[in-house]
Amino acid sequence: MGAATVTSSPRSMVAVAFLAAATTFLLAAATAAPVPAIYVFGDSLADVGNNNHLPTLLRADFPHNGIDYPGRKATGRFSNGKNSVDFLADSLGLASPPPYLALSRSNANYANGVNFASGGAGVSNATNKGQCISFDKQIDYFSSVNASLAQSLGQAQTTAHLAKSLFAITIGSNDIIHYAKSSSAAAGNNQPFVDALIQTLTGQLQRLYDLGARKLVFLGTGPVGCCPSLRELSAAKDCSAVANDASVRYNAAAASLLGGMVARHPDMRYALFDSSAALLPFINTPAAYGFAEAKAACCGLGDMNAKIGCTPLSFYCANRTSHVFWDFYHPTEATARKLSSTAFDGSAPLIFPMNIRQLSAL
Ligand SMILES: *[C@@H]1O[C@H](CO)[C@@H](O)[C@H](O)[C@H]1NC(C)=O
Ligand SMILES: *[C@@H]1O[C@H](CO)[C@@H](O)[C@H](O)[C@H]1NC(C)=O
Numbered sequence: 001m002g003a004a005t006v007t008s009s010p011r012s013m014v015a016v017a018f019l020a021a022a023t024t025f026l027l028a029a030a031t032a033a034p035v036p037a038i039y040v041f042g043d044s045l046a047d048v049g050n051n052n053h054l055p056t057l058l059r060a061d062f063p064h065n066g067i068d069y070p071g072r073k074a075t076g077r078f079s080n081g082k083n084s085v086d087f088l089a090d091s092l093g094l095a096s097p098p099p100y101l102a103l104s105r106s107n108a109n110y111a112n113g114v115n116f117a118s119g120g121a122g123v124s125n126a127t128n129k130g131q132c133i134s135f136d137k138q139i140d141y142f143s144s145v146n147a148s149l150a151q152s153l154g155q156a157q158t159t160a161h162l163a164k165s166l167f168a169i170t171i172g173s174n175d176i177i178h179y180a181k182s183s184s185a186a187a188g189n190n191q192p193f194v195d196a197l198i199q200t201l202t203g204q205l206q207r208l209y210d211l212g213a214r215k216l217v218f219l220g221t222g223p224v225g226c227c228p229s230l231r232e233l234s235a236a237k238d239c240s241a242v243a244n245d246a247s248v249r250y251n252a253a254a255a256s257l258l259g260g261m262v263a264r265h266p267d268m269r270y271a272l273f274d275s276s277a278a279l280l281p282f283i284n285t286p287a288a289y290g291f292a293e294a295k296a297a298c299c300g301l302g303d304m305n306a307k308i309g310c311t312p313l314s315f316y317c318a319n320r321t322s323h324v325f326w327d328f329y330h331p332t333e334a335t336a337r338k339l340s341s342t343a344f345d346g347s348a349p350l351i352f353p354m355n356i357r358q359l360s361a362l
């Protein structure tokens, strides 16, 4: 506030108060139109602590994870700080939805959103079986959340609430990683693998629709062949071409799947983020995006910090904002922040047929 207001008359004080109120209003209007809640499904890119409650090796509830999170807390996020769904919630002015497994069954408030995502999960039940909450199981859990909401709010209210809420989904990377490491990938034609995955995904997204989801945010798979773990496997330390090709095909097939769903269900809307196309430029020309290191992980051990994940015994880099990758599979908070900003306010072909701000406003 300028010095002029210090000596202002009562009349201009009123004007100042009005201006402050107007500013508050404008700020509120500048954030996206309110959606009541976000329901999150997927893998470690979106997990905010579900796996802390599982007997699994796929977890991140220890340092150096969370080193840049408020309180330096290792929450179970596979990141040095926040992940993409945290930034999505921030953009909407909502708290990041809590992990489903941390909520008390008897007394939980599901109306503010729930995060079902679980590190290791894939489209296929077989992906990391027994080590995570599979996507099918996450939808089972959401089905009980629907029943519980219907009991507390009534069915009509629940239907209206869910129709206004965002359903954020990030799934497929783990299926592609397993496939790229398997011998079937050597055959050289990735389309049959992608087709099978999409067939399963079709049933899963239809189930979400049947349970009341109307606004889908589908975060497509990134260039997973360039994650330090897969890169490290190649003699030349190149990205896995098989994994990157499968990811591009998967995102394209997801686009036609979602387009087809909207054609069948005119009350459904979606925003599809092409994480592959959005993230590859960071990797190919890091300096143009404010990064200094796009190949090695920040936290880990061994060649490129990619032999072993981020544990309390691992090395970690001093400057996390200069690295694209936090550990051998996951992006840094800096990467997640930039990608989320594009998904929220960007345009086609990276986010389409509308961005998340537009989807939220509907
Ligand atoms: C995956 O597991 C769910 C139970 O969580 C089950 O309903 C479904 O049939 C399974 N799908 C396949 C393809 O095995
Ligand atoms: C949601 O829950 C209510 C209440 O149990 C139930 O009547 C309704 O069928 C459920 N919706 C679906 C799609 O299962």
Ligand SMILES: *[C@@H]1O[C@H](CO)[C@@H](O)[C@H](O)[C@H]1NC(C)=O
Pocket: 290, 291, 292, 319, 320, 321, 322
């Ligand atoms: C961290 O890295 C970024 C990007 O390379 C750079 O802009 C910034 O100055 C670095 N910060 C420090 C403290 O070195």
